Amino acid sequence: MAKILVTHSRKGGVGKSTSAYEVAYSLDAVLVDLEHDIAGVTSIWGDRPLDRTRVPILDALATGRTPKPLKGYRKPRLVPGHPHLDKEAPSREQMSEALLKWAAEWDTEWVVVDTHPGAGEHTHGALAVADVVLAPTTLDLLDLRGLEQLVDEMVDYPIVVLPTKVRAVPAAVGLKKLEQITAGTPVQIAPPIPLVADLPKRTKRIAITSEDPPAKPFRLLAERYKLVCEFVKEYVNG
Numbered sequence: 001m002a003k004i005l006v007t008h009s010r011k012g013g014v015g016k017s018t019s020a021y022e023v024a025y026s027l028d029a030v031l032v033d034l035e036h037d038i039a040g041v042t043s044i045w046g047d048r049p050l051d052r053t054r055v056p057i058l059d060a061l062a063t064g065r066t067p068k069p070l071k072g073y074r075k076p077r078l079v080p081g082h083p084h085l086d087k088e089a090p091s092r093e094q095m096s097e098a099l100l101k102w103a104a105e106w107d108t109e110w111v112v113v114d115t116h117p118g119a120g121e122h123t124h125g126a127l128a129v130a131d132v133v134l135a136p137t138t139l140d141l142l143d144l145r146g147l148e149q150l151v152d153e154m155v156d157y158p159i160v161v162l163p164t165k166v167r168a169v170p171a172a173v174g175l176k177k178l179e180q181i182t183a184g185t186p187v188q189i190a191p192p193i194p195l196v197a198d199l200p201k202r203t204k205r206i207a208i209t210s211e212d213p214p215a216k217p218f219r220l221l222a223e224r225y226k227l228v229c230e231f232v233k234e235y236v237n238g
Contacts (some may be wrong), residue, residue, distance in 0.1 A: 002103040002111045003236050005029070006130040010146040012117040014136045015164035015193065017041045020114035022225040023134065023232070024076035025207035029110035030069045032057070032099070033081030034122055036089075041114050042080040045072060046205040055082040061090050061098055066105045074210035076112070085122070095125025103129075127157060131236050134190070134228075136162040139174025148181045155185050160235055162228060163192035188235060191227040194220055 005027070007020040017040045024031035024041075033042045034057070042049055047070060049055075056079055060067040069077035090098070103111045113130075115123040127133060133154070137147040147161065163178060175192070182189060198217040208214050214222045 001100070002030075002106060002108050003131040004099060004103055004111045004113065004126075004129055005132050005134055005232060006113045006115060006126045007134045007136065008115050008123065008127060008150075009117050009136055010119070010150050011143055014138050014143055016117070016136045017044060017114055018199070019134065019136050019162060019164065019193070019225070019228075020112055021045070021076060022207055022209050022222075023229055024110075024112035025074075026209045026226055026229040027110040027112065027232075028108065029076060029112040030079065030102075030106050030108050031076040032079045032102075032111060032113045034085060034095075034126060035081040035114060035116045036083050036086035037116065038081075038083060040081055042078065042082075044205065045070070045075055045078050045080070047078065047080045049080055049082040052082070055084050055088075056080060057082070058084060058088055058090075060102075061094055066102050069106070072205070074206035076207065077108075081114075085116075089120055090122045090125065092121045092125040092128065095122040096128045099126060099129050127154070131158060132232055133157050133159045134162055134232065135159055136164045136193075137178075138165045139163060139167075139171065139178065144174070144177055144181065147178075151181055151185060151187055155187070158235075159187045160190050160232060161187060162190045165195040166192040167195050188231075190231045191224055193224050193228070196221050
């Protein structure tokens with residue numbers, strides 16, 4: 001069965017979807033989008049869920065079939081999200097059982113699940129079967145408070161914190177606070193992802209980690225995401 005990595009945060013704007021997209025590509029994973037916000041990984045990939053008459057995840061749950069991921073050039077394989085996942089969200093048990101079934105039937109070693117910020121029932125279902133929960137956070141005070149709550153409530157989960165949008169200065173202060181939050185817990189801290197001012201302007205759909213080499217502003221970003229993948233593999237495989 002494929003290992004299941006779930007990206008999860010209590011706040012938006014922390015680089016969760018970008019991280020899910022790049023990590024999924026680097027792991028050659030199937031990327032499952034549980035977001036109901038169309039600005040998530042489905043949008044990054046270039047799929048247009050509002051043009052669809054059907055919702056692949058909901059159809060798969062209704063029929064008991066395993067969805068067939070979309071394929072794209074230099075993109076992760078994708079099971080797209082849809083706004084209907086908000087009002088028609090699966091139950092915790094449905095989502096857990098489905099992800100385990102899909103992970104066993106897809107030809108892949110990894111499944112990456114991107115969740116909506118917060119803690120909906122289907123998000124809890126994904127978290128319940130995760131081999132690792134990748135929790136992105138910036139080092140800003142408000143985001144660290146959200147992370148502190150997450151660590152407090154989910155300390156028994158296999159959490160790896162991913163510092164994102166890290167500025168060169170004053171990174172040391174934020175990283176020290178992050179170490180204080182995770183001290184005395186089994187929570188691990190992955191290699192930090194740097195702030196890249198040009199990232200919001202990027203229009204390419206292909207994964208940054210797929211380029212050889214990436215454009216100069218994104219090279220360190222790509223290197224770090226690959227390091228994060230190695231960190232995650234070591235964490236899960238022991």
